[in-house]
Amino acid sequence: MLPDWVIRHVAHAYGARMPKRPAKFVQRYQPMAGGCYGVFALPGAYVEVQEITTINNKRRVVQGNLTNEEYEFYIGTKYQDSDTATCRFCNSWLLSKKERLAHNTESKGDCNRMIKKMAALLRRDKLCVICDKNTPKTVYGFPICSVDCLAKYRFSRQPYPAFIQAKKMVVETK
Numbered sequence: 001m002l003p004d005w006v007i008r009h010v011a012h013a014y015g016a017r018m019p020k021r022p023a024k025f026v027q028r029y030q031p032m033a034g035g036c037y038g039v040f041a042l043p044g045a046y047v048e049v050q051e052i053t054t055i056n057n058k059r060r061v062v063q064g065n066l067t068n069e070e071y072e073f074y075i076g077t078k079y080q081d082s083d084t085a086t087c088r089f090c091n092s093w094l095l096s097k098k099e100r101l102a103h104n105t106e107s108k109g110d111c112n113r114m115i116k117k118m119a120a121l122l123r124r125d126k127l128c129v130i131c132d133k134n135t136p137k138t139v140y141g142f143p144i145c146s147v148d149c150l151a152k153y154r155f156s157r158q159p160y161p162a163f164i165q166a167k168k169m170v171v172e173t174k
């Protein structure tokens with residue numbers, strides 16, 4: 001089970017100050033079925049936001065809390081006011097833009113570089129990184145076939161097999 005502060009950070013929609021969190025959170029975990037992180041267990045008011053919205057009759061992924069450039073390297077949340085972001089490579093939780101920039105400096109750009117390498121590997125296969133379907137489409141350099149897969153790519157902390165495999169390969173050939 002995730003610590004309470006993680007759940008609050010992921011699900012809280014109001015950008016309120018949170019209790020002090022542990023300095024580093026790198027524990028790996030399995031999310032509950034359906035990529036849900038226990039939000040149903042949250043007490044009190046909490047605003048449900050859809051990951052996908054319809055604009056001009058077209059289904060689109062909501063922007064969520066990160067900029068497009070940041071989604072390349074970080075997993076965000078669909079809650080626009082949330083601070084939550086997780087490094088796609090090392091799983092560090094980086095809860096502000098400042099922390100994310102510092103993470104990049106501290107890792108000497110390593111995490112970002114590895115993510116780009118993973119994307120290059122996966123592009124060769126032309127298989128969606130989320131669902132493994134054949135696709136010529138790419139987003140953030142990764143093969144991503146659909147709006148639904150893009151939503152998962154932006155917001156889901158579930159480790160997908162293709163992603164895990166690519167990570168293993170770039171680590172081994174570092």
Ligand SMILES: [Zn+2]
Pocket residue numbers: 087088089090091092103107111
């Ligand atoms: Zn990292």
Ligand SMILES: [Zn+2]
Pocket residue numbers: 128129130131132133144145146149
């Ligand atoms: Zn897909």
